[in-house]
Amino acid sequence: ILNVEQSPQSLHVQEGDSTNFTCSFPSSNFYALHWYRWETAKSPEALFVMTLNGDEKKKGRISATLNTKEGYSYLYIKGSQPEDSATYLCAQSGAGSYQLTFGKGTKLSVIP
Amino acid sequence: GAGVSQSPSNKVTEKGKDVELRCDPISGHTALYWYRQSLGQGLEFLIYFQGNSAPDKSGLPSDRFSAERTGGSVSTLTIQRTQQEDSAVYLCASSFGGTSGYNEQFFGPGTRLTVL
Numbered sequence: 001i002l003n004v005e006q007s008p009q010s011l012h013v014q015e016g017d018s019t020n021f022t023c024s025f026p027s028s029n030f031y032a033l034h035w036y037r038w039e040t041a042k043s044p045e046a047l048f049v050m051t052l053n054g055d056e057k058k059k060g061r062i063s064a065t066l067n068t069k070e071g072y073s074y075l076y077i078k079g080s081q082p083e084d085s086a087t088y089l090c091a092q093s094g095a096g097s098y099q100l101t102f103g104k105g106t107k108l109s110v111i112p
Numbered sequence: 113g114a115g116v117s118q119s120p121s122n123k124v125t126e127k128g129k130d131v132e133l134r135c136d137p138i139s140g141h142t143a144l145y146w147y148r149q150s151l152g153q154g155l156e157f158l159i160y161f162q163g164n165s166a167p168d169k170s171g172l173p174s175d176r177f178s179a180e181r182t183g184g185s186v187s188t189l190t191i192q193r194t195q196q197e198d199s200a201v202y203l204c205a206s207s208f209g210g211t212s213g214y215n216e217q218f219f220g221p222g223t224r225l226t227v228l
Contacts, residue, residue, distance in 0.1 A: 004154070034216075043115065044203070044219040089155065098143065098162070098207075100217065102155035 004092050006103035013080050014111050020076045021106040023090035027071035034100060035064055035075055036089040044089060047075075080110045114138070116220035118204050124226045125194055133189045133223045137206030144187050145207075145217060146179060148200040155203065161187065162209050194227045201225075 005024045013019045025033065032051045038044040048057045053068040061078045077084055087107045091100040117136045125131050137144050146158040157171040161181040172178070176194075181187040191198055201224050205217040 036219075041221065043221045046216045046218070049216060091155070098160060098215065099157050099168075100155075101157070102147075104152070104154040 004090060004101050004103040006088075006090055006106050008106060009104065010107040010109070012109045012111060015080060015082060017080050018076065018078045019080055019108070020074050021088055021108075023073045023075070023103055025071050025073075025090075025092040027068055029094040030068050030071070030092065031095045031097070032093045033066055033068075033073050034091045034093070035073070036091070037086045038089055038105070039086040047088075077108070080108070082110045082112050084108060085110045116204055116206055116218050118202075118220035118223050120223055121221065122224045122226075124228065126228050127196060128193055130190065130192045131194055131225065133191075133202050133204075133225070135187045135189070135204030135206075135220060137185065137187070137204070138218055139185075140208075141206035141218070142184065142209035143207045143215070144181055145205045146187070146189050147203045147205065149203065150197075150200040158189070158202075191225075194225075196227050199225055199227045 007022050032049055034049050035047040036044040037047055048064045050066040055066040057064050063076045066073045085108055087105040089102055089105045091102040093100050116138055119134045142163045144161040147155045149155050159172055159179045160168040176192045179189045201222045203219055203222045205219045207215040207217045
C-alpha cells in the first residue's frame, strides 16, 4: 500500500510571493509521480507527470522536481497570483499499476 | 473536444435512499476510474474499467457500492441504502488504456453527494 503525504495542509501567501510544497512517497516500487491542480468547482487539472530521479519540469511560473531515491517531490510557484489559488494534489503510481494513490493535497490561497 | 462530464453536480439524499451518479468519459479513452474525496481525506480509488476486461473493484468500500460501464463509454456508480459516511465528492476520470501508471488521467468536475 502506497502512502503519499503532502505538506503543508494549507498555505496563505501574498500576491507576488514565491512558495513551494512537498510531496513525500515510498521510494520502493515507484513508477511515476503526478501533480494536479484542483480549483474549487472545477475538474482537477494535470500539471506534471515525472518518472526519472532528478526530473525537473516547468510550466510557466510553476515547476516541480523529483527525488525518487529519497521519496519526495517539490512543487514551486514563482510570483504567486490570485488565480493560483487552488488545492494542489500529488499522486504516485507503482510499477505495472494504473492506480494512483493521492495525498490529501495542499490548499493554497493567494491574497491580493 | 469535450472533457469528462459528470451528473448531477450536486445530490442531496436521505439516509437509506439509493443514488446513481453518471460519468461520460472523453471519447476514445478506454480506461475509466471512479474516486471519492471525503472531508479531510485524499482522493480514494474506488473502481477501474479498462475496455471489455472485468473491472477492478478492489476500492469499493462495501457491497452497497456498484458500478457499470455500458458500451465501453458511459459509467454509472450506484450507492444503495446510502449512509451519512457516503457523503463525499465523487470524481470520475478517464485515460487512454493500458497498465502504465504514466497515463494522464482526465477528471470530471465531480458530484458532491450529501446524505442527510
